[in-house]
Amino acid sequence: MQKDIHERNSDSPSGAGGYNNLTATLALAKASFRSIMRSPSAVVFTLAFPLIFILVFGFLGGGGTRIDVGVTPGADVNNPVMGMLEKTGMIRLVKDKSKAEFDKLLEKGNVDAMIDVHRKVNSAAYSVNVVYTSASRDKGGILKSVLNNIFYDKTLKPTVAEIKESTITGREYKTIDFILPGQLGFSLLSTGVFGTAFVFLSLRQTLVIKRFFATPVRRSSIVIGEGIARIGFALIGALFIILIGHFFFGFTLVHGALTVVNMLMLATLGVIVFMGFGFIISGIAKSESMVPPISNIITLPQFLLSGTFFSIEAFPSWLQPISRALPLTYLNDAMRKVAFEGLGLWDVKFQIMILLLWGIGIYAVAVKVFKWE
Amino acid sequence: METKKAIISVKNLVKKYDDFVAVQGLSFEVYEHEIFGLLGPNGAGKTTTLEIIETLRDKTSGEIIVDGFSVDKQPQDIKQIIGVQLQAAGYYPNLNLIELIELFAGLYGASIKPMEMLEKVNLQDKAKAKYKALSGGQKQRFSIATTLINQPKIIFLDEPTTGLDPQARRNLWDLITEIRNAGTTVVITTHYMDEAEQLCDRVAFVERGQIIALDTPDNLIDKLVSSGFERKKEVKKANLEDVFINLTGQEWRE
16 A cells, blocks of 8 residues: 555656646647748738739729620519619619610620519519620629629528529639639648748757757647647638638628638648648758748649639640649639539538548658658 | 765667767766766767757667656656757747747646746846847857756756857856756756866766766866876966956856
8 A cells, every 4th residue: 555655656746647738739839820920921922922813813803894784675673683783883784775786785795694573473572584695704604693692692582583594604703703712722722831841841950849859748749739820820811811802802702601611611621731741841851942942843833723813624625634633723623612602511522522632642641751850 | 975866877878870889888877966067079979868868869778767767668757857958959930038938838838937937047138039139148048948947857958158258158157056056957068178177066078979087077187187197387377268257347248
């Protein structure tokens, strides 16, 4: 008995049980987050860079867009649908023309679409009939998105019984709806790759990690703490980009806050996968000056080929398989589907699965090449 | 002296790199509450030895016990009771001194007041400064502050005074002596023999990975003198460093 107690006492003061890994992990996350926020390059790559592109494309494209929609002669004009369309500020309703005149304008693309709203027989609801023209595909696409948005509006929904559409064009969105998810994806890619690579290389080279190893902290705490900080920073950046896009450039968020949450969940997955590239680079780079070239080898092709600026369908067919092999392609694709088409995460499970496969592959390599010292 | 209790015991320590033996059969003990100096030329194996005791490096063979814990079996327990200052170690970028201390407090799981730690090494005025902006002496004092966060029983200082001006050096000696007087055992490496003579209770000379002498500085000097050694030049009552301090003053320049 006596011996038993003695042994327990001698073990307890410094026993590993008294040490809290969570405290250590959070202390590291806090330190790393502070450091990132004060690092100019992180802020530039994650926020300024994507925002500049969004600004440029926002003003080039979305800002000045005006869609001329002909109102079919004889249609009911005093209904909430028309009112909502006019309120968007993007749509000009063209009235007081004959059917023949409209047909000509439609043919030339001078009118982007025709709309016809009728109260349904024996019902309080409206029937909406839209005719697009192939002469104005992109504006037709925008109108489609506007209509989509309007019909999700709570006040209007009960009064609209059905929408009939014809000559449905391809998935051409507002410029911002295309550009923003791409920029967001690229922002996540650069913060994941560059940030992680630089931090771990410099922590290793300046012996910061070695000094950490002289404390009881676990290696997993170092990686997780750093990961929490980077994901947190990336998500704040993503939220910032989404909100600026939404409120200043009319970026479409079909289900509002829910869509934002879905996008942020995708962003988290994206940045975790991309951080894997960063771990690999920090392992193979011999000095800090080697980080940018290696990082660019990974980020630039994705920047150009993953549908950041242009739809990959616009690429020559021999290039498309390459595009379709890159992880950013799938993140961008999932982001656009979630934001613009209002899909849930389960609907983009294919894209998520490809990202996960990339993640497994990347981390398998990272575990091999990552160096602590 | 005779009843001193060993807090670190190193037996037959060997460290081999591929084709190079850095440490070949080192044995020594460090007593509680002493300042123990490891002296020797560059590449003699001092830093390697320290880092093995600090659990930062694997050994090839030998046995090391630190305050009853074995480096093989209880490295985590050892890390809890030691403070380590590495030669030329950096700190997390973009953080000020208070934030760095907070970080280390989290890593050690210690609850301390960061400002009090800085006061211990007289850096309270630099609380909001970045590590990079500190002078050489301030950097070393800060490094020592980070070794004290977990209230360690032993601290290891690897060449803490290298590159410092005479004032900063003396100031650091005072700090190290204070830490020892507060009950902490100090293990230090240095290239400066005047420093070892003034600061250390006992010193070990390391050469080519082996200990070639171990005793108090006084005994080692007496032994050499009794063997008939004489300095070429008669020693004056002051040296050039005394002149330097006398001319430029005791206060720190930073």
